[in-house]
Each structure stands twice: as structure tokens, then as C-alpha cells.
Amino acid sequence: MQGDQQLATATESGRLSLFARLAEYEKRSLEHDVGEAARQQQISNWDGVVFRLGDHYLTCRIDQVEEIIAFPPFTPVPGSKDWLLGIANVRGNLAPVSDLGWFLFNSRTPVTNRTRLIITRMQGRLAGLVVDEVFGQRHFHTDDLKDEDDWNDTPLSGLVSQQFETSERKWGVLRLEELQRNQEFVNGAREE
Incomplete structure (x- = not known):
């Protein structure tokens, strides 16, 4: 029973870690100005x-x-x-x-x-x-x-x-x- 509880805790911890990682990706993505990159590419091409x-x-x-x-x-x-x-x-x-x-x-x-x-x-x-x-x-x-x-x-x-x-x-x-x-x-x- 205690093994099942540890597994559930580890799985929950993994989900939180995954969720935190996805939230960080979203934050970084929103901070990136795609418009500026496109303008730079247009200038150089x-x-x-x-x-x-x-x-x-x-x-x-x-x-x-x-x-x-x-x-x-x-x-x-x-x-x-x-x-x-x-x-x-x-x-x-x-x-x-x-x-x-x-x-x-x-x-x-x-x-x-x-x-x-x-x-x-x-x-x-x-x-x-x-x-x-x-x-x-x-x-x-x-x-x-x-x-x-x-x-x-x-x-x-x-x-x-x-x-x-x-x-x-x-x-x-x-x-x-x-x-x-x-x-x-x-x-x-x-x-x-």
C-alpha cells in the first residue's frame, strides 16, 4: 500500500513538473516577438x-x-x-x-x-x-x-x-x- 502511495506521489510530482515546464514554454513563447524576426528576415532577403x-x-x-x-x-x-x-x-x-x-x-x-x-x-x-x-x-x-x-x-x-x-x-x-x-x-x- 505504501508503494502505491509513493508511486502516486511521484506521478503527481511528475505532472506538476511537466505542467510547470509547459507553463514556462508558453511564457517564453509569448515573450518572443515573431514580428521582429519576420521583419529582419524580410530585410535580409x-x-x-x-x-x-x-x-x-x-x-x-x-x-x-x-x-x-x-x-x-x-x-x-x-x-x-x-x-x-x-x-x-x-x-x-x-x-x-x-x-x-x-x-x-x-x-x-x-x-x-x-x-x-x-x-x-x-x-x-x-x-x-x-x-x-x-x-x-x-x-x-x-x-x-x-x-x-x-x-x-x-x-x-x-x-x-x-x-x-x-x-x-x-x-x-x-x-x-x-x-x-x-x-x-x-x-x-x-x-x-
């Missing part, structure tokens, strides 16, 4: 879409991309510059299709099974940018973002001035807002 344009590996902020689709059928627009391929129907919305490689490098982007159209917004409207290949989404750390003057010696000068360096390559940051400020790009009408 830069999310982008990574892609290839010719021989250049680039990224742009993910919040600038509406969607990425396979190279779509398009209707040519008479009187437009060669790099403005035409207009495509993207989920019921018309979007101009611009060959970004042709515009920048004077060389048409070869259409392969990897060719993609990055759908973005320019001046509040959908616009499609043809690129050679999209690799997907990538998270970069803002500490790895570096200013780089080497881009000034390429046709991407003015559009790329920073890059992320990873173990496999350098990813130039394409500033789409600068592309839409480029009057030559915005005005796709052929000059006669």
Missing part, C-alpha cells in the same frame, strides 16, 4: 526571378513579375520596330511582346522550348518580355548585393548596375523601371 538573356544571367524583383509563360502565339503590329514582335492574348488581356535580346543586342532571341515570356506591368499595362530561359525564383541575401561597373561595358548599361554573386555565377539585377523609362523602348513605332 531579396526575392527575384532568375533568367538568361543571351550570355547574361539576370534577376529582377519578383514583385515586378506578373507571371512567366511559354512563348505564346502573337499577332504582328504593322509599323512597329522589329524587336516589338506583336500583341499576344495573355489570359484574355492583350500584351505587347518585345524581344528584349533583339532590343538590347540587335540579335533576335532564338525561340526554343526554353524561351519564355516574362509578363510585367509597364505604365500600368501588361507587357511581355521575351527571354532565352527562366530558371525560376531565387532568394538572395541583401548583404550579397554589390554595385558593379562591369555592366557599363555591355548593352545592359543603365539597366543593370548591381549584381548578386553566388557560388555558381553573378546575377545582374535588371531594373525594369529603368527599361520603362527608356523612350526608345516605350515607343515601338518604326520611324519612316
Whole structure:
């Protein structure tokens, strides 16, 4: 009988100890500011879409991309510059299709099974940018973002001035807002 009483006392003591431990966990959990940790992570992370344009590996902020689709059928627009391929129907919305490689490098982007159209917004409207290949989404750390003057010696000068360096390559940051400020790009009408 005394053994049963000792066992009951030990079990009750174990429950109190477990309860005290759980109460301590709850207290510590409530003291931890999850919001601050999330803010710090957001500050240190830069999310982008990574892609290839010719021989250049680039990224742009993910919040600038509406969607990425396979190279779509398009209707040519008479009187437009060669790099403005035409207009495509993207989920019921018309979007101009611009060959970004042709515009920048004077060389048409070869259409392969990897060719993609990055759908973005320019001046509040959908616009499609043809690129050679999209690799997907990538998270970069803002500490790895570096200013780089080497881009000034390429046709991407003015559009790329920073890059992320990873173990496999350098990813130039394409500033789409600068592309839409480029009057030559915005005005796709052929000059006669």
C-alpha cells in the first residue's frame, strides 16, 4: 500500500513538473516577438526571378513579375520596330511582346522550348518580355548585393548596375523601371 502511495506521489510530482515546464514554454513563447524576426528576415532577403538573356544571367524583383509563360502565339503590329514582335492574348488581356535580346543586342532571341515570356506591368499595362530561359525564383541575401561597373561595358548599361554573386555565377539585377523609362523602348513605332 505504501508503494502505491509513493508511486502516486511521484506521478503527481511528475505532472506538476511537466505542467510547470509547459507553463514556462508558453511564457517564453509569448515573450518572443515573431514580428521582429519576420521583419529582419524580410530585410535580409531579396526575392527575384532568375533568367538568361543571351550570355547574361539576370534577376529582377519578383514583385515586378506578373507571371512567366511559354512563348505564346502573337499577332504582328504593322509599323512597329522589329524587336516589338506583336500583341499576344495573355489570359484574355492583350500584351505587347518585345524581344528584349533583339532590343538590347540587335540579335533576335532564338525561340526554343526554353524561351519564355516574362509578363510585367509597364505604365500600368501588361507587357511581355521575351527571354532565352527562366530558371525560376531565387532568394538572395541583401548583404550579397554589390554595385558593379562591369555592366557599363555591355548593352545592359543603365539597366543593370548591381549584381548578386553566388557560388555558381553573378546575377545582374535588371531594373525594369529603368527599361520603362527608356523612350526608345516605350515607343515601338518604326520611324519612316
